[in-house]
Amino acid sequence: SVMGLDPELIEIPSGEAAKSIHTCLEVVERLIQAGADRTSALIALGGGVVGDITGFIASTYMRGIPHIQIPTTLLSQVDSSIGGKTAIDLPTGKNLMGSFHQPKAVFIDLSFLQTLPEREFKSGLAEILKCGIIDDPALFAALESGAAEIARRDVDFLEKIIARTCQIKKGMVEVDETDKGMRRYLNFGHTIGHALEAESEYRLSHGESVSxxxxxxxxxxxRLNYLPSSEKERIAATVETLGLPHRVPDNSSTEGILSRLKVDKKKVR
Ligand SMILES: NC(=O)c1ccc[n+]([C@@H]2O[C@H](COP(=O)([O-])OP(=O)(O)OC[C@H]3O[C@@H](n4cnc5c(N)ncnc54)[C@H](O)[C@@H]3O)[C@@H](O)[C@H]2O)c1
Ligand SMILES: [Zn+2]
Structure with missing residues (x-):
């Protein structure tokens, strides 16, 4: 036992497919077997999949127990571990069952990032860039000129951009916890991004699609004259600098993307 605690380790398979009601029930059975009660707490140690499912279970197990997030991917460190959105996927779509359940704490350790595959790393960078574009010119500029630091995963540089991105997300969530107003700025790039992600049958990663x-x-x-075209060019150039895709893959269907836009979860009637 560590510090008088008696932790039980529950592993789940990696990959989005594990973010299911099936995994959920298995974990809950394990919790019951282990004697977890309303004084127990869950710790999510992993990427966004582990974070989302752990938060979801914490929000419903015995009508809700506390949880802590220890995110290990760049995306989960700057995005999914913060804000209290929890979810699991259904066969008909992603994140269709979930709740708002804030973690008691989020602990971010940059050393996890050393083992992260390049594609996962870039997916997280896309969300950092998004935060820079919507809310922080200095963060945007840091990414615009930080290719060298990013390529070598410079810890000091990463610490700055990760901390800043967390502050931005935290700030927006505090003003609008349940996604009705300002929090929706965080959806920048996600409307067409989600449609493209689904249309590619998830061959494009989330970050690639959002880019x-x-x-x-x-x-x-x-085109609608809300944004100077020089800013649009800056956004496209920075996406390219970060090694993220900057155009729709040639084989994707415009009709497919359009029909997926019509069933967007964010849409309100
Ligand atoms: N709740 C929210 O607000 C929110 C926001 C954004 C995304 N999400 C969700 O987050 C999920 C995506 O999260 P993700 O991008 O972290 O993916 P992920 O959790 O699937 O992790 C990606 C891969 O990296 C591996 N991995 C994790 N940490 C590692 C490390 N330190 N070194 C090497 N490999 C490691 C995992 O095993 C997995 O194979 C999606 O399900 C998405 O819906 C939730
Ligand atoms: Zn996103």
């Missing part, structure tokens, strides 16, 4: 989505949104804004 293209941000450029598409900027392009629309520029």
């Amino acid at each position: 293209v989505g941000m450029i598409a949104a900027a392009l629309l804004s520029a």
